[in-house]
Amino acid sequence: MQAPTNPTAPIDDTEKSPNPISEAPPTYNSHYQPGPPAPVGYPIAGYPGPGPMGFPGLNQPGGFPIYQSGGPPAVYQPGINVNPIQPPQIPWMPGPPPPPNCPPGLEYLSQLDKILVHQQFQILDLITGFESNNRYEVKNNMGQMVYMVLEDTDDITRNAYHSIRPFVLRVVDCMGQEIMRMQRPLRYTCCCFCCSSTMQELEVQSPPGVPLGYIMQQGVFFATNFRIENEKKEHVLNIDGPCKAQCCSDTIFQIRSMDGINIGSIRRQWPGAAEAEIADIDNYEITFPLDLNVTLKAMVFAATFLIDFMFFEHSPRDDRQHDNY
Template sequence: MQEVIRPQLLPKRQVKLAPLLARANLLITRDIEWANIMFAFEQENRYAIVDACYPGSPVGHIREQSNIIFRQLLRSRRPFIARITDAMGNEIFRVRRPFWLINSTIYAEVDGEEVGVVHRRWHLWRRIYDLYLGNKQFAVVENPGFWNWTFTLKDEDDKVLAQIDRDWRGVGFELFTDAGQYVIRFGDDSSPKSGLAAAIQELEVARPLTMSERAVAVALAVSLDNDYFSRSGGWGLPILIAGE
């Protein structure tokens, strides 16, 4: 059953996050960066957020803000702030990622206040992330690496809390662009399935995530895109992209 949000029972922070994050599934798609493809010029990342049940128009956007020089020199290790907004452009929360050398860290902030953080833990091939609210860890991701593109959030008892899947978009997109697509699944949803939601497998979870925890999960998706799925340069000439 779709989660019922009662604003009068939620803290102010939860009320602000709920209109965007109180959904069973979110589809986050990164825009094609033509300057990066053609000239190896690193652009600010842009993403559209879609409710899988209503795919006709975005319910929100993610827009990076970063220094143009740092983007070209540091590439995926650059520091940046990304604003997560509703469809009208009103900021809901933001994520902040400092420069990193070995292990990346990304923070979720609401109204300038840090609510959670994601730390990447170094491993030779596995992709491991620790997710915190304040100083308390609420989830861990232990992806086996290589060609596995499913990142499952689990609690201390190894029970599933949520899942992030990076979707294959076709040879043209995957080889020549940074236009990744991610499905964040927050749990079972018995509401009528329509649009893209009909193709998304339901996920059984140990408990529903709070709105703050969901904001940290979105921050993780942004971090994954930059850590593992961003190209380091372009091709230096125009290329016709043909998606499947």
């Protein structure tokens, strides 16, 4: 007869695994409500975590380079490399001293009278017909990178509403910090310009969460006009566009002061017949006076993206349907 043994301790099935699965990142639920402030204080090197929501961190594939203080200028590797063995390197514009009362990150604009905006080509859009977030390179007239502009819109909204979609555009500098944010609400278009609820608008924030101004479409029949307002909703500039986009030539939107003087322009460069058929890529040249207020320069810069989405944004699916007719 065996001696009775002591009862064994019950096994705790709720014990956590040594490698727990992290929770999924929160989803972006709104496209016109001010989001959380952008992360600040990026370390000089080796930031391991994710960057601002919607694009990769600094050390992740496709992320942004770290600006080495006192070292060689940081470089940006464009998304399309003609030579995969030795990709081209684009230097970033050196940061100038900030002028008084300038939102952080916008000091670059104080030394510019011309900005070049290049939309990046994304081959997956062409192959799959699925529209991904837009990405833009922003350069000065010497070809140096100034900013990157990244769309942060969910897949369903982006592919359901196409060019009229509400969006959030994040403007980031060479360190990956979000220095400006643009938010567009959902407004359905209409052939009648008398209804204010169909007028397109764009809110500009710098730093993110702090209103800098607004771009408002004006109800002028068969015209593409906008007004620029400051943070107090005061009318400060006008943008006068053509009656319709010009075929086989550049499309120019004139920037005018309140007294009607032409002080600059937003020029959408015609891509050429071949490139227009292959991909939806838009290039813009923005000019304004060198001594124009930095805030007004930022507002003219922001208006370029509302113009791009309203008049020149075509989804891959739309292009395929157009080819079938």
